[in-house]
Amino acid sequence: MTVGNPNGEYLLTNECSIIEHMQRGTMRISTDDDGTRATVAHALVSGAPVVLSGVTVPGTLLSGLDGRAASGRAASGMRTTDIGIAGGRFRRPADLAGARRVQAAGWTLLPGLADAHVHLDKTYTVSETGMADGTLMGAIRLHSEVSGNWTRADHLQRMRRAVTEAAAAGTRHLRTHVDCPRPPDQMPGWQAARAVQAEGDVTVQLCALGALSRAQDADFTDRCRQVAAAGGVLGAFVAPGQADRALFEDFLKGAEAHGLDVDLHIDEGLHPGPASLPVLAEAVLATGYKGRVLAGHGCALSLQPEPERARALDRIAEAGIAVASLPRTNLYLQDRSPDGTPVRRGITIVHEMRAHGIPVLFGADNVADAYYPLGDYDLLHLFGEAMTVAHLDQDPDGWIDAIAGVPARAMGLDGGRIAPGAVADGVLVQAADWPGLLTAPVAGRLVLRDGAPLKEDFGSIAVTQGDMA
Numbered sequence: 001m002t003v004g005n006p007n008g009e010y011l012l013t014n015e016c017s018i019i020e021h022m023q024r025g026t027m028r029i030s031t032d033d034d035g036t037r038a039t040v041a042h043a044l045v046s047g048a049p050v051v052l053s054g055v056t057v058p059g060t061l062l063s064g065l066d067g068r069a070a071s072g073r074a075a076s077g078m079r080t081t082d083i084g085i086a087g088g089r090f091r092r093p094a095d096l097a098g099a100r101r102v103q104a105a106g107w108t109l110l111p112g113l114a115d116a117h118v119h120l121d122k123t124y125t126v127s128e129t130g131m132a133d134g135t136l137m138g139a140i141r142l143h144s145e146v147s148g149n150w151t152r153a154d155h156l157q158r159m160r161r162a163v164t165e166a167a168a169a170g171t172r173h174l175r176t177h178v179d180c181p182r183p184p185d186q187m188p189g190w191q192a193a194r195a196v197q198a199e200g201d202v203t204v205q206l207c208a209l210g211a212l213s214r215a216q217d218a219d220f221t222d223r224c225r226q227v228a229a230a231g232g233v234l235g236a237f238v239a240p241g242q243a244d245r246a247l248f249e250d251f252l253k254g255a256e257a258h259g260l261d262v263d264l265h266i267d268e269g270l271h272p273g274p275a276s277l278p279v280l281a282e283a284v285l286a287t288g289y290k291g292r293v294l295a296g297h298g299c300a301l302s303l304q305p306e307p308e309r310a311r312a313l314d315r316i317a318e319a320g321i322a323v324a325s326l327p328r329t330n331l332y333l334q335d336r337s338p339d340g341t342p343v344r345r346g347i348t349i350v351h352e353m354r355a356h357g358i359p360v361l362f363g364a365d366n367v368a369d370a371y372y373p374l375g376d377y378d379l380l381h382l383f384g385e386a387m388t389v390a391h392l393d394q395d396p397d398g399w400i401d402a403i404a405g406v407p408a409r410a411m412g413l414d415g416g417r418i419a420p421g422a423v424a425d426g427v428l429v430q431a432a433d434w435p436g437l438l439t440a441p442v443a444g445r446l447v448l449r450d451g452a453p454l455k456e457d458f459g460s461i462a463v464t465q466g467d468m469a
């Protein structure tokens with residue numbers, strides 16, 4: 001069960017055994033608050049009330065708990081505080097008299113993270129598709145050539161890998177788009193995603209993605225019904241420069257009739273001319289659509305001249321549309337030319353949107369497919385990349401909710417806060433400032449569900465020699 005190393009430590013390799021030992025109390029780990037990962041994990045797995053002492057939390061994600069400014073010079077906006085955990089929820093330490101205190105200085109606690117824009121039906125397929133020419137249309141062509149061969153089982157295997165990796169990195173909620181050129185129940189990717197939805201430690205919300213013109217198809221009502229049956233979201237792809245106000249209204253009316261939220265791929269291009277997002281906003285306002293609207297990409301807005309840009313932002317805000325910015329695919333697919341260096345970043349105008357009160361989130365989008373051959377499901381790494389692309393570094397604390405509460409709310413879910421009474425989902429990362437947090441390896445993190453470590457997280461817990469009874 002154990003493997004020794006020269007430092008007198010043991011690496012536990014049998015996760016079931018360690019859990020059994022912990023639950024039976026036959027394994028002892030030092031309880032003198034040494035702040036190691038094993039100590040924290042052991043305290044939490046016991047189920048007894050615990051207070052994490054001196055833990056760091058980004059200030060905007062902390063609610064209803066006191067804290068003092070973190071001392072690190074690269075920790076702007078972070079707070080240092082004590083946080084109780086009991087009964088699967090975060091608690092005020094004052095309400096947990098006699099609870100075991102565990103030294104958590106040097107650790108940052110984040111709430112469960114959320115990614116509202118991924119494509120699990122395409123993920124990890126780049127070795128089959130090959131890498132495209134780097135354009136959106138090239139990726140669509142390449143993907144279409146092979147995706148018709150994929151079975152439900154093929155999808156299931158890849159989706160499980162993605163969800164497992166997302167969970168290990170600290171993700172609690174995922175929304176996946178699934179290509180649905182036919183009604184969703186006929187699509188192997190949709191069938192697989194529904195199976196994964198029922199399985200794991202991550203909420204998986206499904207969005208049926210098809211061309212916006214599907215709203216005029218004879219089977220549009222069937223599409224809406226099947227999406228509703230999966231607790232899903234109605235998706236649409238709006239080809240660059242092809243916004244049609246009447247079509248948007250048909251789409252929104254269909255969604256409304258079935259109680260569906262909507263999620264659109266829109267303005268994914270840097271073509272000159274009017275952007276489509278303002279047209280969507282007008283359609284939302286004209287129809288009085290009451291559901292949530294999430295709009296992904298919005299690249300073309302970055303090219304809009306003033307005063308059209310300011311007017312567009314006003315209307316998007318008035319319509320209550322949230323925006324998913326997807327920096328990796330934008331950097332890869334936008335401003336592509338066969339023999340030149342890209343200049344325009346493609347990312348939408350996230351600072352201006354936030355200043356207009358538009359909720360902005362960041363998503364991984366494509367991971368290891370024809371649309372983006374690299375990437376992963378680690379939202380902290382993604383946030384670090386977004387920081388570089390969009391210059392979020394002057395206010396990381398103001399932006400960190402873009403991978404926590406903003407996407408959770410866009411999905412109609414609670415979460416994204418460390419607050420007394422909130423479900424104790426989250427992730428502990430061994431870092432106490434922004435550079436440390438955003439470059440921390442996944443392997444050293446401790447993911448919490450209902451106040452206990454994820455079972456999968458016990459694969460490599462180091463404990464000191466002599467800790468075993």
Ligand SMILES: [Zn+2]
Pocket residue numbers: 117118119177265296365366
């Ligand atoms: Zn996408």
